[in-house]
Amino acid sequence: MDLAQVSNETVAVHVSGMVVDPGVVDVPTDAIVADAIEAAGGLLSEAQVDQINLAAPIVPGEQIVVPGPVDASAESGGDEGVLSINQASSKDLESLPGVGPVLAERIVSFRDANGWFESVEDLLEVPGIGEAKLEAIRDLVRP
Numbered sequence: 737m738d739l740a741q742v743s744n745e746t747v748a749v750h751v752s753g754m755v756v757d758p759g760v761v762d763v764p765t766d767a768i769v770a771d772a773i774e775a776a777g778g779l780l781s782e783a784q785v786d787q788i789n790l791a792a793p794i795v796p797g798e799q800i801v802v803p804g805p806v807d808a809s810a811e812s813g814g815d816e817g818v819l820s821i822n823q824a825s826s827k828d829l830e831s832l833p834g835v836g837p838v839l840a841e842r843i844v845s846f847r848d849a850n851g852w853f854e855s856v857e858d859l860l861e862v863p864g865i866g867e868a869k870l871e872a873i874r875d876l877v878r879p
Contacts, residue, residue, distance in 0.1 A: 747762070747763060747765055747767075747794060748762050749798050750797075750798070750800070751775070751799075753783070753800075753803055754782050754803065755773055755776040755778065755783070756776065756778050756779075756780060757777035761776050763794055765794075766793075767794045768791050769789060769790050772800050773790070773802060779802065780802075783802050783803070784803045784804060784805065785802070787803050787824075788800070788801075788823060792852065793851060795851060798852065801822070818878050819876060819878070820879065821853050822879050824843075824844075826840040826844045832877065833873060835869075838864075842862050842863055843865075855879055856877055856878065857870070
């Protein structure tokens with residue numbers, strides 16, 4: 737296979753949050769989250785990159801949200817009180833009903849190993865989360 741041909745294949749992803757030029761960017765099919773952020777102009781100084789996996793592979797059509805300071809996101813409204821399972825730390829996840837340190841770490845480990853959750857229902861793939869647990873937290877989380 738011609739490497740020049742492979743490198744010309746791209747996918748579109750939406751990069752938002754604490755980046756210089758948020759919006760839809762095209763990146764190579766083998767890109768990682770860090771590449772998409774760079775294509776969006778790079779990080780703003782307030783970016784909280786420790787809350788995202790910069791090495792995660794890109795999924796065509798996904799949205800990559802680079803979080804900012806905790807204070808700013810809490811005041812933004814809209815999803816107030818709704819926790820992003822793709823950005824939350826283990827400690828953040830423990831604030832959910834019925835989610836203790838062990839289950840919170842399983843969620844983070846699953847996300848790190850498999851990439852971001854595309855829907856709340858994807859939590860059912862995490863060991864220890866069944867239908868009842870999902871129903872208890874469904875309205876409190878988002879991808």
